Amino acid sequence: MKKTRKTTSGSFGEKNPGVFCDITSVVRSPCCTILESISDGVFTIDTQKRITSFNRAAESITGFTQEEAVGQFCFDVFRADICAKHCALGKTLSGKEPQIDVSARIITRGGEEKPISLSTNLLCDARGRVIGGVETFRDLSDIQELRRQIDRQYVKEDIVGKSPQMQKILSFLPDIAESDSAVLIQGPTGTGKELVARAIHNLSQRSKGPFVAVNCAAMPEGLIESELFGHVKGAFTGADRDKSGYFLSADKGTLFLDEIGTTPFAFQSDLLRVLEQKEFVPVGGTRPQRSDFRVIAAANIPLSDQVAGGRFREDLFYRLNVVALDLPPLRERTEDIPLLVNRFIEKLNLKKGRNVRDISTQALQVLMEYPFPGNVRELENAIEFAFIACKSSVIRPEHLPDSLIKNKTFHPSRLSEEQQMEAEKIRAVLQQCANSREKTAQALGISRSTLWRKMKKLGITPSEGET
Secondary structure (H helix, E strand, O other), X not given: OOOOOOOOOOOOOOOOOOOEOOHHHHHOOOHHHHHHXXXXXXXXXXXXXXXXXXXXXXXXXXXXOHHHHOOOEHHHHOEEOOHHHHOHHHHHHOOOOOOOOEEEEEEOOOOOEEXXXXXXXXXXXXXXXXXXXXXXXXXXXXXXXXXXXXXXXXXXXXXXXXXXXXXXXXXXXXXXXXXXXXXXXXXXXXXXXXXXXXXXXXXXXXXXXXXXXXXXXXXXXXXXXXXXXXXXXXXXXXXXXXXXXXXXXXXXXXXXXXXXXXXXHHHHHHHHHHHHXXXXXXXXXXXXXXXXXXXXXXXXXXXXXXXXXXXXXXXXHHHHOOEEEEOOOHHHOHHHHHHHHHHHHHHHHHHHOOOOOEEOHHHHHHHHHOOOOOHHHHHHHHHHHHHHHOOOXXXXXXXXXXXXXXXXXXXXXXXXXXXXXXXXXXHHHHHHOOOOHHHHHHHHOOOXXXXXXXXXXXXXXXXXXXX
């Protein structure tokens, strides 16, 4: 005998504080069919938090059948990481406003972890009495996986970029790492010069050796030789023991000399000799020491300008400038900002134990329009500030530093949060499919004409899917 599914789901409405309609009238209405056909999971509970209905999408997402779920406490079936301390349905039943677009992770019946977005509201009878609650939830696994796949195309080590300038650098890094030549990385402050240097080291045969980073600008002129060459006991007042310098510490590894242009002109001849001979004498010592290291230097002011101005030795410049990398400022690679933002959100979620899911279109637009004089470092600081100001799962313009949103007026997006998520997914698949509408439609399981209508409705311009 064919089983008849129990359907006692309450209807769900727009995102507003209004309560839900009489559940008994819903059972006798076409809403049951609608609830069973939608892709969002929906379940209802009574005032004791026992599940009273569970639609097909809820079964698919959680792995529990309706027969297994109905009658059980919701937290025994819908096993979300927020259930214990921040239960969304609990907050709604206790008289607080409905919970909208709350980010969470659930553990399915099979033990799989899934990211979701959920919303809750009250369920009332015909007389307006509260008889329970309703929760709708959406599986975000596909969107997050698409993001990861797209990110992986434009990431090498921890360097992120899809702009032509950064793609050229990323594609060249393995060849640079394979050689053992000196590298000179130039670019404005905050563009990630040390990150590139670490990537070269990690991709090289020296990766098991040390990576020694030295900020030349931070060393006092009178102590720079001691810091780099080391010194012997008694070499000068306060030298009460032998000390190894950075050159020796970098043996079998990589020495990164940041802000190399700030070194004293007189010292540069000594530095050139060490780089050429890999041999040096500690301050106060008599016996030379050897160290096998690769040098990577960095400068935030072009060294050629320093040479022209007589502040940097020409012979040292050519010794360092075997492989030259010029990192562009962030204002010249704005297309990398969304990728960088996603990477910083992931990084800060792990570091701070948060679950910030996304950044709104308006907030991202603010970042895309800001010139970022502090480059990537300033962008990362802005996202970290947003984590402090943002108490929800989505970063919005008001969460960004005042310096970024000053004198800006924001207008509400005409798209709902669900539509923005759908638009994001379509854009991601378009990018995966090299902007082919035919392949994108196939990947999404819809016709090409349906895809076109959705793109038009969601404001996805034809140039984002031309083929």
